[in-house]
Amino acid sequence: MGRDRLLVIGGDAAGMSAAAQARRLRPEMRITVLEQGPDVSFSACGIPYWVGGVVADRDLLIARTPAQFAAQDIDVRTGTRAEGIDLGAGTVRTGTGETLGYDRLVVATGGRPARPPVPGLDAEGVHGVHRLADGADMRAAIAAGAKRAVVLGGGYIGLEMAEVLRARGLEVTVVLADPLPMAQLDPDMGERVCAAMGAMGIDVRPGEPVREVETDADGVARAVRTDAGAYEADLVVLGLGMGPEAALAADAGLQLGSTGAVEVDRTQRSVSHPEVSAAGDCSQTWSRITGAAMHVALGTHANKQGRVAGSVIAGTPARFAGVLGTALTKVGDTEVALTGLSSAAAEEAGYACRAETISATTRAGYYPGAEEITVKLISERGSGALLGAQIVGGPGSGKRIDVFATAIWAGLTAEELAGSDLSYAPPFSPTYDPVLVAARVSSRIEQG
Missing domain, CATH: 3.50.50.60 (FAD/NAD(P)-binding domain)
Structure with a gap:
């Protein structure tokens, strides 16, 4: 060649x-x-x-x-x-x-950051989270004395930006068009995320699509207006995907x-x-x-x-193998993870599915530092094939999603995952890891 x-x-x-x-x-x-x-x-x-x-x-x-x-x-x-x-x-x-x-x-x-046709969304003081220059601009705004931030959207970027801005001492309001943050999750899991944000002092405003970014006489963003009112802002962050x-x-x-x-x-x-x-x-x-x-x-x-x-x-055969939508983020000490289909997405795709939710701890209950973890597992009725999983919990929870992602990738059923050989030691998990507990509950109900 x-x-x-x-x-x-x-x-x-x-x-x-x-x-x-x-x-x-x-x-x-x-x-x-x-x-x-x-x-x-x-x-x-x-x-x-x-x-x-x-x-x-x-x-x-x-x-x-x-x-x-x-x-x-x-x-x-x-x-x-x-x-x-x-x-x-x-x-x-x-x-x-x-x-x-x-x-x-x-x-x-x-x-590119999603920008719906909202007046003022291109104003000075409205920041994407896309380029290193975006980060530099926000750091400069904070250094200049910004006290109030409004984050538009409650997906991964929205959660992460709300967390770090709150940690920097800003008053943070998250404005959502959706009923809950992390709309990719089932509502019961999204409610847990919303509660974690509230516990951090983040003001979450669900069901309030942004109507306008109001600006001052110099064209700089000063507030975000929804149908419910206006939220003052020294900086506005785009977290709309x-x-x-x-x-x-x-x-x-x-x-x-x-x-x-x-x-x-x-x-x-x-x-x-x-x-x-x-x-x-x-x-x-x-x-x-x-x-x-x-x-x-x-x-x-x-x-x-x-x-x-x-x-x-270069002449070497290769193929992309597709995606499951596996993702992981956190807000404060609460880790949020998902893979595969939500219950709604599974039903929309034509699956007759079931969803089972379990609560457990990240370590043996008697071991210091054990944190609560909630696991939701979605599977197909009849076959027991795994379709999706969601996790919300304390430190040590989120990366467990990779086990579910691997199981879905490999085409395992809930029963097959329940019988798999996962590691155990008190500093890392209970005797039955929450992954196995969720799979076991799902497989038992399916068999029943």
């Missing part, structure tokens, strides 16, 4: 994974990466903890620098925005007017899927233009349980998808 030209648009998780994998497999390939921002390979997931002071140094969030990639003969051009793709000519036009040719193209433009940044791809003629992201096959190649790959938050993926199209903005999937794209471009 010749010295093909690989051009990657986007220099974060998916784009750099694709470039690095292609370099490993094809040392002779010419690889160029265009990144509109000043940094590549940074952890957006770490931004809340930098804002909160848990992470002291911005640079700790950067996994690898352009210079490190240059040492691998990967040409990373920061501050360079791709303005247009000509699929017929095989070229990309940059914001500086340069035109770059390619033989293979990876679109890894990532995601992430959508795909797919405008560049759509303008070029790449087909978008039902989620609004680039529609790809399981090798991460565009279904309409197989010579182009897409990976990460700009691409559509699929549920391993139902096969339905999904858009999931997580760095774990972006890295895997980029690696698949890079392998295929």
